[in-house]
Amino acid sequence: MNLRNIYLDHSATTPVDPRVLDAMLPYFTEHFGNASSLHRWGQNALRALDESRRSIAEILHCDPREIIFTSGGSESDNLALRGAALARRGKGNHIITTTLEHHAVLNTAAHLEKEFGFEVTRVPVNRRGLVNPDDIARAITPRTTMISVMYANNEVGTIEPIREIAKIAKKRDVIFHTDAVQAGGYLNLDVRELSVDLLSLGAHKFHGPKGIGVLYARAGAPLLPMQTGGSHERNRRAGTENIPYIVGIAAALKIAQSELEQTNARLLALREKLIEGVLERVAGAELTGDATNRLPGHSSFVIPGAIGDEMVLGLDIAGIAASTGSACTAGSLEPSHVLAAMGYAAGLARGALRLTLGRENTEVDVESAVGAVADVVRKLRGK
Amino acid sequence: MSEKKTVVVAMSGGVDSSTTAALLVERGYAVIGIMMRLWSEGSGEGDERFAQNRCCSPEAVADARGVCQNLGIPFYLLNFEDDFKTHVVDFFLDGYARGITPNPCLQCNRLVKFGTLLDKARALGADYLATGHYARVRERDGKFLLHKGSDPKKDQSYALSVLTQTQLARALFPLGEFTKVETREMARRFGLRVSEKQDSQDLCFIADGNYRNFLRRNIPDALVPGDIVDARGNFLGRHAGLAFYTIGQREGLGIAVGKPLYVLALDHARNALVVGERDELGKRELIARDVNWIAGESPSPRGEMRVAAKIRYRATEVSAAVVPLGDARARVRFDEPLRDITPGQAVVFYADDECLGGGIIQAAV
Numbered sequence: 001m002n003l004r005n006i007y008l009d010h011s012a013t014t015p016v017d018p019r020v021l022d023a024m025l026p027y028f029t030e031h032f033g034n035a036s037s038l039h040r041w042g043q044n045a046l047r048a049l050d051e052s053r054r055s056i057a058e059i060l061h062c063d064p065r066e067i068i069f070t071s072g073g074s075e076s077d078n079l080a081l082r083g084a085a086l087a088r089r090g091k092g093n094h095i096i097t098t099t100l101e102h103h104a105v106l107n108t109a110a111h112l113e114k115e116f117g118f119e120v121t122r123v124p125v126n127r128r129g130l131v132n133p134d135d136i137a138r139a140i141t142p143r144t145t146m147i148s149v150m151y152a153n154n155e156v157g158t159i160e161p162i163r164e165i166a167k168i169a170k171k172r173d174v175i176f177h178t179d180a181v182q183a184g185g186y187l188n189l190d191v192r193e194l195s196v197d198l199l200s201l202g203a204h205k206f207h208g209p210k211g212i213g214v215l216y217a218r219a220g221a222p223l224l225p226m227q228t229g230g231s232h233e234r235n236r237r238a239g240t241e242n243i244p245y246i247v248g249i250a251a252a253l254k255i256a257q258s259e260l261e262q263t264n265a266r267l268l269a270l271r272e273k274l275i276e277g278v279l280e281r282v283a284g285a286e287l288t289g290d291a292t293n294r295l296p297g298h299s300s301f302v303i304p305g306a307i308g309d310e311m312v313l314g315l316d317i318a319g320i321a322a323s324t325g326s327a328c329t330a331g332s333l334e335p336s337h338v339l340a341a342m343g344y345a346a347g348l349a350r351g352a353l354r355l356t357l358g359r360e361n362t363e364v365d366v367e368s369a370v371g372a373v374a375d376v377v378r379k380l381r382g383k
Numbered sequence: 384m385s386e387k388k389t390v391v392v393a394m395s396g397g398v399d400s401s402t403t404a405a406l407l408v409e410r411g412y413a414v415i416g417i418m419m420r421l422w423s424e425g426s427g428e429g430d431e432r433f434a435q436n437r438c439c440s441p442e443a444v445a446d447a448r449g450v451c452q453n454l455g456i457p458f459y460l461l462n463f464e465d466d467f468k469t470h471v472v473d474f475f476l477d478g479y480a481r482g483i484t485p486n487p488c489l490q491c492n493r494l495v496k497f498g499t500l501l502d503k504a505r506a507l508g509a510d511y512l513a514t515g516h517y518a519r520v521r522e523r524d525g526k527f528l529l530h531k532g533s534d535p536k537k538d539q540s541y542a543l544s545v546l547t548q549t550q551l552a553r554a555l556f557p558l559g560e561f562t563k564v565e566t567r568e569m570a571r572r573f574g575l576r577v578s579e580k581q582d583s584q585d586l587c588f589i590a591d592g593n594y595r596n597f598l599r600r601n602i603p604d605a606l607v608p609g610d611i612v613d614a615r616g617n618f619l620g621r622h623a624g625l626a627f628y629t630i631g632q633r634e635g636l637g638i639a640v641g642k643p644l645y646v647l648a649l650d651h652a653r654n655a656l657v658v659g660e661r662d663e664l665g666k667r668e669l670i671a672r673d674v675n676w677i678a679g680e681s682p683s684p685r686g687e688m689r690v691a692a693k694i695r696y697r698a699t700e701v702s703a704a705v706v707p708l709g710d711a712r713a714r715v716r717f718d719e720p721l722r723d724i725t726p727g728q729a730v731v732f733y734a735d736d737e738c739l740g741g742g743i744i745q746a747a748v
Contacts, residue, residue, distance in 0.1 A: 048639045179703045317389075317415065379506040 006365045007371075008319040009180045010205075010297055010358035011154050011182060017207040023251040024209065026242035035241045036230065045243045051052070052250035058222050058249050059257050060199070062214055066165035068215040068233045073181035073202030076215040077148075079226050079237065080177040080198040085112050086224035087145050088175065090095055092143035096174075098131050098150070099341035105148050111141045120145070128290040129158035137168045143383055146175045151183035151199075152280035155325040155338040155354065156289030157298030159187065166195040171382060175221060181213075186264055186296050187254040197221040201253070205246070207359070208252030212245035245255075252263070266355050267297035272364050275299045277370030282377050288339065288352070301346060305381045308352045314376035321371055324352045387413040390511040390555060391504035392452065394418045394458070394498055396443030398577050399515025399558055401450040402566050405573040406557045407513055408454050415509065416458040417501060418444060422468040424590050424600070445575050453574065461503070463495060470494040472588055475739040479598055479626040480605035482651035483727030486542075486696075486743075487586060493545040501553055511555045518543050518738070519559035520551050527551035529677045529738040534562035541696045544731040544741035548679050598626050610653035611638060614647060614663060622656040625649045630747075631664065631723030645722075665720025669694075671730050673741030674713045681707050682739060690719060690732040690739060692717065694724055713742055 007015075011258050027048060033041030035049045038165045038222055050064070057064040064221050070076045097109050099122045112118040118278055131149055140147075147169045152159045162178050169176035177198035180189065185206030197218045204210040217236065229238025256263070271294075279285050284304045303311065308324030315322045325336045339349035355369060392404040394416040407414050444460060451458035471487045471494075478485030501512045517532030517542040529547055531538040546554065558566055563582075570578035589597045598606060606624030607613035613619055622628065628636075632646040636658060645664050648657040674681075682688060684707060691700040692715060702718040715730055726746035731741035 153725055295600075307462070309459070309461055309727070310503060310507075313417075313461065316457065316459075376507075382502075382506050 001205060004363070005319050006353040006368060007321045008357060008361065008365070008369055009078075009323050011157075011295075011354065011356040012323055013204045013210065014185075014358050016204075016209055017252060017255055019255060020208055020248050020251045020334040021045070024244040024248040027247050031243070033243075036232070037241060039332050040346075042243070048243050049096045050239050050249050054215060055250045055254055059189055061192045062216060063219060065234060066191075066216055066219055069218055069241060069249075070213045070215055070235050070237060070243075071211055072213040073179070073200050074104040074213075076181075076200030076202070077102065077179050078108050079215050079223070080200060080217070081105060081108040081146070081148060082112060082226055083223040083236075084175045084177065084221065085118060087224040088145040092141075092145040093117060094121065094143040094145065096121045096123060096136060096139045096144060096147045098123045098125055098154075099336045100125050100129055100131075100153055100158075101148065101150050102154060102179055102181070105150070109148070118172065120215045125158075126342055127343050128162065128293075129153055129288070129338065130290055130293065131160050131165070133161055133164040133168055137172075139175060140168070140172050144172070144174050145292070146177065148177040148179065151178045151180040151187060152295050153289065153338060154182045155336055155352075156300045156342070157182075157229045157295040157356075158289045159183070159293045159295065159312055159336065161197065165193055169197075170195055171314055172193060172309075182295060184253065186260065186267075191216055191218070198223075201249075203249035203252050206252050206256040206373045209245050209248045212249045214249060237318040241270070260270035263359060264296040267359075267361075270357050271297055271299055272360060273363065274357065274366045274370065278355075278373055286376075287343070288342070295356075297361075298354075299356065300352065302339070302348050303353055303377055304348060306351050306353075306377050307380070308350060308379055311351075311353050311373070311376055314380060315372055318372045318376065320372050322373075323354045323356075325354055361382055384648070385712075386413065387509060388510045389413040389415065391415045391417050391500070391507070391509040392513045393500060393515075394447040395515070395583070396577065396580075397444035397515070397583060397701060398570050398580050399517075399566060399573070401447070401515075401575045401577045402570045402573065403513050403557050404429045404450060404456065404702075405454055405575060406569065407555070408456060409573075410557075412511075414454070414456045415504075415507075416447060416456055417500065417504070418447045418458070418460045419463040419467070419495070420460055422464045422472050422587070422588055423497075424597075425603075444676070446580070449576050453576070457689050463499060466499045467491070467495055467588070470498070475586075476598070476602050476605075478727050482599075482625050482649045484629050484725045485727040486729055487588075488542045489545045489729055490697075492542055493550075497546055497550040497554065505553065511553050513555035513557060515558055515628065516543060516556045517561075517563075517590045518556045519556055520554055523591070526678050528629050531733070531736045532556075532559045534565075537563045540738040541729065541731045541741075542731075543691060544677070544729060545675050546677070546739050547675065552702065560691055595627050598624075609656065611636065611656045611658055614657060614686060615658050619644075619658065625651060625654060625656060625738045628656055630725045631721075661722075664722045666724050666747035667720050668706070668714065668716045668748045669724050669730060670712045670748060671715055672745045674707070674740065674742035676740040677738060678740075680736075683707075690734060693731045693733070694721060694744065695728050698723075700733060703732075711742070712745070714748075 031044040033045040035045040053064040053067045108306045109120045123135045166176045175197045179200045181202045184201045197215040202213040225236050227238050285301050288300045335346045337348040390412045394400045448458050471491045475487045504512045516539045517537040519530040522529045531540045611620040611622050628646050644658045647659045687704045688704045692703040706714045706718045726744050729741045733737040
């Protein structure tokens, strides 16, 4: 086994930036107070909480009161969908989403459908994973209260036209949520410019810790709490605030967004090299997703004659971390719902391979990865 | 690059494959655990029949993964559903539909474990594929010979008699040197969480262990009731479908004639179950097809050779003479009549501890 240890699965998760870890550490031991306590211990924690909230609000161009801390992207999606749909139940019961959303959205919508009698329209996407805003507009009925479309897709990296969809939603007085979990480290998060009502983020996708996320909820957007208890997060999410992790997500988002241009330029160049290399060295390989409307470090393919899990295994043995698509569904027998939504036949979709770059990757990593992919595919096709 | 030899261990979550992995780690191999996700009835997780499928239930996966975590080796669950369905399950159902009693384990070893899995392991850079079988591979004069496992109660050479030289050259069966009791002791010594786990029984892909129900669910059209007759063709009763009966079977015939009756033959052409008394049962000869000689060729290609032969996994060995007939067929003549020569099962040849090979029983003659 030749262990090069090249991590190319940044869409699954990223390492915590040492600067983020440094910012977090004092809040475990030194400033451990409960932000709700009146004493100085509590006040130190509260200061960190307020500063973190302000820092994130500044990046999102929103009011700090519009930031809700959650346990991560999935909880943010759950709170957004369930909280808004149930809050507007008097007004209507129709939710619009797409076929390529993350399961945190799809399964929440399905739950609302099954247990609460909502109607859900899942708008299809094209072969490149793009949603047509006109399709969304056409799906709106007088009973529609909410639209949820992801900012960028985890499996194929496609960036969705959420600004246009948000405009349509606004015009029709429908709440618009976007799952921005994959976008957080790479795309503009200005909620005024995006014109979204609800936006989900998870820290571990942009070099923050796991287990912490944010839901931006526009002031005035109806939202029922899903977790009740104390008055934390302005009664929208009860539970003692996780100060070290809140400090962590704020620090991580600030670093990611302030270094965004350099990072994206670097990743984009590496990504193009990676895609070019794989398409050139692996006969029959096809890029999935959109070639240009795509997350900067994201590459994904279908490779005929090879099986995703086996490529991942072969690459792991060669010291390279890759994935077939979503880490959340790894090991499942079902072919990717995203590729199915994009019209890929199950047979071809089984050959899905995702290689997602991050800050620490270099050109040498890309060259090694291309070589390793070509090598593994050749061997697996061997027989 | 490391000098270590890399070996893939086929993990099932049971004590045998887990101990195999632990032994190979101890012996200095670079070990990779792979669990094969095989075909199972039902629609997937959440389906009751799926949950009952013992070979790759969520608990079995958790056990296999846990063992690999403790050993500090990588663990992968790979999907072999299509291969297993085609090569093993369909083969099994097809055999019953054609009126024979197929042995899916041999087929699985030949085409899935030491077929697809070995190919994949090799493609991924492994030198060997190890399983928890109780059998031994000995190298002599450049040939890989198959020997029985040390534990006579657990010996599994019967199910491996289909392997070829290319397959055996890449096979490791470390448990072949041990008894089951010793395996459990080793499992305890290695601190394996599965050391006290019960042995699996029966066929892994049949959820409730009841093959008759499995046939009812999967090949209902092939289960046509018909007549039970004696050797002279006299009507004695009705049967529920030939696939439910096996040669030598005594119980469950549903006819009372005052003396015990046994299944003599499944007459597929007339859809009749032929029964008779115990003394009508014995047959001295059979024709075997798809004969595989472990060493690559028959030790006695022209003439007759004396062997000890086994006609089922659990049968006792009997002395026999094997005469090659060409076209991978052979005539096997037993020194004494055997009551349950069953088409579809394997006849396997031994010389003392060495498994010489075997074939599939085509017909008793």
